[in-house]
Amino acid sequence: MATTIHPTAVIEPGAQLGDSVTVGAYSVIGPKVRIGDGTTIGPHVVIQGRTTIGRDNRVFQFASLGAAPQDKKYKGEDTELVIGDRNLIREFVTFNTGTVQDGGVTRVGNDNWIMAYVHFGHDCQLGDHITISNSVQLAGHVTVGDWVTLGGVTLIHQFCKIGSHVMTGMGSAIAQDVPPFMITTGAPAEVRGLNSEGLRRRGFSPERLAVIKQMHKLLYRQGLTFDAAREAIAALAGTVPEADGDVALMTQFFAASTRGILR
Known part of the structure; x- marks a missing residue:
């Protein structure tokens, strides 16, 4: 199946698109962007910076991927955003590139379900099979393990680590590391039990x-x-x-x- 690009989309010279990629109306793809086979980019999406997106992702309208980090120390270094395969990225999601003060890479794994208005700050590291509800906000340098479920409007402080198989309740405000397998709710958050179900x-x-x-x-x-x-x-x-x-x-x-x- 051929790659399909809407005539109003802007694909800057240097961008690399794989087979069967679809780019919707008025989307902008920057010169250092690479998009893997079978990925669908909706209308009005902006993908900038040194951004690599894997196979069979679906990015909905008005997402912003690969913009400069929201960090006053950032001086235009050539940092990176890497997104894996088979992720669903909904409306108004924002992922920034990394900073040289950390590893220089913001990374998203595979098979994640990311709902609307979610923000990942610079240098975040996300695993696989994560479900992130609407309006979740991750500050810079946050690490999230595999099979995590983040409830709506969860807020996570910079440098926090969320262990694999954790579930957070709606509106959780997390300022310390949450061990694997736990359920946390509240603002400030507390561990309420085990994610047994x-x-x-x-x-x-x-x-x-x-x-x-x-x-x-x-x-x-x-x-x-x-x-x-x-x-x-x-x-x-x-x-x-x-x-x-x-x-x-x-x-x-x-x-x-x-x-x-x-x-």
Whole structure:
């Protein structure tokens, strides 16, 4: 299937479009943009900067991808936005490129569902299979793991990390790192429980769920200091081999935390 470009769209010299790409009316594609096969760009979309978009994405009208970061330290460096495959990006979404103060790349993984009015600041790193509801706002340098669900109007402070399989309630205001598997709500946010139903839907066995529940209990229900809870969670490795990957996910998250764990 041939690439289809509306006659009113502006494709600047140097832009690279793969096979079967569709570009809608009045969209603007900058000279350093690369778009993979099968991706659909709706009308009135602006894609700028050194932006790479993978295969089979769908970008809706009025999105802005690859604009300069909203950072006063940015001096025009040739930083980057990288978007993976099979993402749905709805209306008025804004993703900025990275900064040289970090890795220089804002990165979005694969198979994500990103609803309207979402903003990703510079240097954000997003995994795969994430669902982001309307008006979620991520400040710069935020990391979001796989299979996360962010409720509408969730606000995340710069440099925060959101662990895999986390769910946030509507209007959550998050200023510290949220460990994997948890549910958080409130402004300021608090961990309210375990994302048990989401894990069951993803096929987690009762044995794995039992270990994850034990990690939640050690971290939030037994009055332990963080250091004591972390040691007790690490000691769960090997008790249920099927859940060793889940224990490793939690302990690795603790090691990478820079803003402190939301407790």
